[in-house]
Amino acid sequence: MGVSSYKSDIQMKIKFTNYDDGVHHFEFLKDIDDLELDNRFFGKLKVKCKLDKSHRQMIIDCDVSFNANLTCDRCITEFKRSYSEHFQNIYFIVYESGEASTDSSGIHYLTPKDDKIDLSEDVTEILKLSLPMKILCSDECEGLCPVCGKDLNKSECDCNTEVENPVWEKLKKLKSNLN
Numbered sequence: 001m002g003v004s005s006y007k008s009d010i011q012m013k014i015k016f017t018n019y020d021d022g023v024h025h026f027e028f029l030k031d032i033d034d035l036e037l038d039n040r041f042f043g044k045l046k047v048k049c050k051l052d053k054s055h056r057q058m059i060i061d062c063d064v065s066f067n068a069n070l071t072c073d074r075c076i077t078e079f080k081r082s083y084s085e086h087f088q089n090i091y092f093i094v095y096e097s098g099e100a101s102t103d104s105s106g107i108h109y110l111t112p113k114d115d116k117i118d119l120s121e122d123v124t125e126i127l128k129l130s131l132p133m134k135i136l137c138s139d140e141c142e143g144l145c146p147v148c149g150k151d152l153n154k155s156e157c158d159c160n161t162e163v164e165n166p167v168w169e170k171l172k173k174l175k176s177n178l179n
């Protein structure tokens with residue numbers, strides 16, 4: 001059981017044929033900018049993996065940690081968020097000729113000529129899915145007052161924000177006319 005560290009300029013690959021059956025730990029540390037995914041990510045991307053290897057099967061569990069600089073869509077406050085995501089991959093080593101493949105359940109099949117597993121795609125996928133379309137500093141964010149623009153998380157204002165949407169007004173009129 002050893003800890004291997006790879007420098008940031010090396011891809012997230014593990015040459016599993018170098019390791020005996022058993023549990024092995026790996027750690028990848030990258031400058032997240034190097035992945036050129038989204039400029040909101042900053043600092044280091046850390047991937048810690050546990051590989052459980054046996055003769056015909058390998059299970060790898062990885063924890064992916066990273067940070068992002070975000071802007072709340074409701075109150076436009078900038079904030080930092082730390083992420084810690086997890087994924088697991090299962091590999092079967094198939095002693096038949098053919099190409100390495102992945103089935104619909106996500107199980108990867110390796111052939112005897114494969115000697116590496118590449119985690120970069122899984123890590124990239126996690127990063128891509130981590131930032132939602134709508135960014136909120138918190139689910140309870142009050143947003144900005146539509147009248148005076150004050151951040152309602154910090155203080156209340158005296159504006160009358162009960163103004164109804166003009167579209168609804170029209171619909172209401174329409175409805176009352178029909179009645």
Ligand SMILES: [Zn+2]
Nearest residue numbers: 072075137141
């Ligand atoms: Zn907010």
Ligand SMILES: [Zn+2]
Nearest residue numbers: 145148157159
């Ligand atoms: Zn206001």
